[in-house]
Amino acid sequence: MTPLAGKVTPAAGGxxxxxxxxxxxxxxxxxxxxxxxxxxxxxxxxxxDGVEGDFNRWRTEEANGDxxxxxxxxxxxxxxxxxxxxxPVQPGELGENVTLAGLPLxxxxxxxxxxxxxxxxxxxxxxxxxxxxxxxxxVGIERGPAFLRTLTGRRGWFARVLQGGTxxxxxxxxxxxxxxxxxx
Numbered sequence: 001m002t003p004l005a006g007k008v009t010p011a012a013g014g015x016x017x018x019x020x021x022x023x024x025x026x027x028x029x030x031x032x033x034x035x036x037x038x039x040x041x042x043x044x045x046x047x048x049d050g051v052e053g054d055f056n057r058w059r060t061e062e063a064n065g066d067x068x069x070x071x072x073x074x075x076x077x078x079x080x081x082x083x084x085x086x087x088p089v090q091p092g093e094l095g096e097n098v099t100l101a102g103l104p105l106x107x108x109x110x111x112x113x114x115x116x117x118x119x120x121x122x123x124x125x126x127x128x129x130x131x132x133x134x135x136x137x138x139v140g141i142e143r144g145p146a147f148l149r150t151l152t153g154r155r156g157w158f159a160r161v162l163q164g165g166t167x168x169x170x171x172x173x174x175x176x177x178x179x180x181x182x183x184x
Contacts, residue, residue, distance in 0.1 A: 074156035117171030
């Protein structure tokens with residue numbers, strides 16, 4: 001799959017589905033503060049380097065600006081499930097840049113492409129839960145290990161930027177997978 005004229009198109013046998021943006025988030029650099037929670041914003045400017053103005057200490061200081069971790073995507077459906085399990089998590093609290101809805105969770109596999117308005121992303125890998133999440137007020141050190149276990153496989157997905165641009169909450173969302181829906 002290659003983006004053509006700013007749009008993602010399914011490869012032979014691929015499939016696409018429409019979703020929506022629930023909320024956009026970023027964390028401004030504030031001294032040595034960690035990147036949680038991220039605050040809601042109406043627009044994101046996304047370049048090949050990631051979300052402009054978003055500071056992610058791990059990506060900046062430990063991962064050397066890894067392009068495969070440029071943008072973090074998360075499904076509102078995961079947040080809904082976590083709330084039903086007793087974790088009062090809200091959009092932006094898990095560090096995601098984009099909270100999405102209406103997309104099948106199993107479609108978020110490496111190589112899947114997500115178009116957010118004019119921006120084209122490619123899912124690179126899942127985001128693993130980390131101890132920075134202990135800083136959330138309803139987690140803390142005592143409940144931290146249980147929260148990390150709960151989030152295993154549900155923290156969201158990192159994506160690399162194939163085409164930058166500006167994304168608004170009202171931007172259209174298309175997720176394209178390869179293989180005609182043969183999702184693993």
